Amino acid sequence: MSKFWSPFVKNLVPYVPGEQPKLAKLVKLNTNENPYGPSPKALAAMQAELNDNLRLYPDPNSDLLKNAVAKYYGVQSNQVFLGNGSDEVLAHIFHGLLQHDQPLLFPDISYSFYPVYCGLYGIKFDAVPLDEQFQINPADYAKPNGGIIFPNPNAPTGCLLALEAVEQILKGSPDSVVVVDEAYIDFGGETAITLVDRYPNLLVTQTLSKSRSLAGLRVGLAVGHPDLIEALERIKNSFNSYPIDRMANVGAAAAFEDREYFDKTCRLVIESRDKVVAQLQAKGFEVLPSAANFIFARHPKHDAAGLAAKLREQGVIVRHFKQERIAQFLRISIGTPEQNQALIDGLGDL
Ligand SMILES: Cc1ncc(COP(=O)(O)O)c(C=O)c1O
Numbered sequence: 001m002s003k004f005w006s007p008f009v010k011n012l013v014p015y016v017p018g019e020q021p022k023l024a025k026l027v028k029l030n031t032n033e034n035p036y037g038p039s040p041k042a043l044a045a046m047q048a049e050l051n052d053n054l055r056l057y058p059d060p061n062s063d064l065l066k067n068a069v070a071k072y073y074g075v076q077s078n079q080v081f082l083g084n085g086s087d088e089v090l091a092h093i094f095h096g097l098l099q100h101d102q103p104l105l106f107p108d109i110s111y112s113f114y115p116v117y118c119g120l121y122g123i124k125f126d127a128v129p130l131d132e133q134f135q136i137n138p139a140d141y142a143k144p145n146g147g148i149i150f151p152n153p154n155a156p157t158g159c160l161l162a163l164e165a166v167e168q169i170l171k172g173s174p175d176s177v178v179v180v181d182e183a184y185i186d187f188g189g190e191t192a193i194t195l196v197d198r199y200p201n202l203l204v205t206q207t208l209s210k211s212r213s214l215a216g217l218r219v220g221l222a223v224g225h226p227d228l229i230e231a232l233e234r235i236k237n238s239f240n241s242y243p244i245d246r247m248a249n250v251g252a253a254a255a256f257e258d259r260e261y262f263d264k265t266c267r268l269v270i271e272s273r274d275k276v277v278a279q280l281q282a283k284g285f286e287v288l289p290s291a292a293n294f295i296f297a298r299h300p301k302h303d304a305a306g307l308a309a310k311l312r313e314q315g316v317i318v319r320h321f322k323q324e325r326i327a328q329f330l331r332i333s334i335g336t337p338e339q340n341q342a343l344i345d346g347l348g349d350l
Pocket residue numbers: 031032084085086087088111151155181183206207208209215219220
C-alpha cells in the first residue's frame with residue numbers, strides 16, 4: 001500500500017497464479033502445463049523467425065494465425081479473435097461483453113480469475129452452485145442474467161458438460177452472451193465451436209497453453225459471431241494493438257498445422273490420466289470424472305493440505321485451494337509417466 005495508489009487499486013483483489021518454482025528438480029504438477037514439449041514444427045517456425053525482422057512490429061491482425069485457426073475449425077477468419085493467452089482474451093470479453101445491469105453468472109467452483117475480472121471491471125456476478133456431484137446443472141442458468149461464463153471441462157473439477165447441455169444453456173439465455181472457456185477441451189470433450197454459426201450469442205475461448213504445450217508463448221483465442229469478435233477487436237485496439245508477437249504468430253500457426261503431433265501428445269496425456277486415476281482410486285481416493293489434463297481428488301481419511309505438504313517434501317507440487325466446498329481436494333496435473341510415478345510414490349502407503 002502506498003499513498004500513490006488510487007482508491008481503485010487499493011480495492012483490487014488480484015488473481016494468484018500457481019507457483020512457478022525456480023528449482024528445476026521439482027515434479028511440477030500444479031499448473032496444468034503439458035508434460036510434452038511443443039510441436040517440433042512450431043519450434044522450427046519460431047527459430048526461423050528469430051532474425052533481424054524483430055526490429056519491426058508484428059502484424060497487428062495476426063492474419064497468419066487467424067487463418068490457421070479459421071481453417072482448423074472450419075470458420076471464417078472474422079470469427080476469430082486472438083490474445084496474449086486466453087487470460088487476456090477473457091479480460092477483453094469481461095470488459096467488452098459481460099458488463100451489464102443484470103449479474104454475470106458462473107459456477108461457484110470454477111476458474112478463480114472470473115471474480116477477479118469482475119472486480120477489475122466492476123461487474124456484478126452471481127456464483128451459481130455446482131450440484132452435489134460437482135456438476136453444472138443447465139437449468140440453474142435459466143434466469144435473468146447479464147451474461148454467462150463457465151469452463152468446459154470445468155476447472156478445477158475437470159468435469160465435462162455434454163454439448164447438448166451447453167446448447168440448453170444457450171437456448172435458455174438467447175439475449176445474453178454465453179462464453180464457454182474451453183482451455184482443456186482437447187483432453188476429452190467436444191468443442192462448442194461447431195455451434196457458433198447457429199448461436200450468435202456464443203463465444204468459445206481456447207488456449208495454446210495446454211493441449212498445444214505453448215504456455216510460455218502466451219496465445220489464446222475466441223471464436224464466435226463476427227459482431228462479438230468486432231467488439232473484442234475494438235477493446236484490443238484501444239489497449240494493445242500487438243498482443244501476438246512475431247514468434248507467437250508463426251509458432252502458434254505451425255502448432256495448429258501439426259495435427260499429428262497434437263493428436264499423439266493428447267492421446268498420451270489421456271492414457272496417463274486413466275492410469276493415474278486408477279492408481280489413486282486404489283489408494284482410496286475419490287476422483288471426479290475428468291476430461292482435462294488434470295484430476296481433482298480427495299481422500300476420505302487424509303487432509304488435503306497435509307497431503308500437499310507431504311508431497312512437497314518429496315519434491316512433488318500439486319495445487320490445493322482453500323475455498324470452501326473444495327478444501328479437501330487436490331488438483332493434480334497429469335505429467336509424464338515418470339512424474340506420475342513420483343506422485344504415486346510420494347503419496348506412499350495411505
Ligand atoms: C479455465 C481456464 N481458462 C483459462 C486459462 C488461461 O490460460 P492461458 O492464459 O494460459 O491461455 C486457464 C489457465 O490455467 C484456465 O484454467
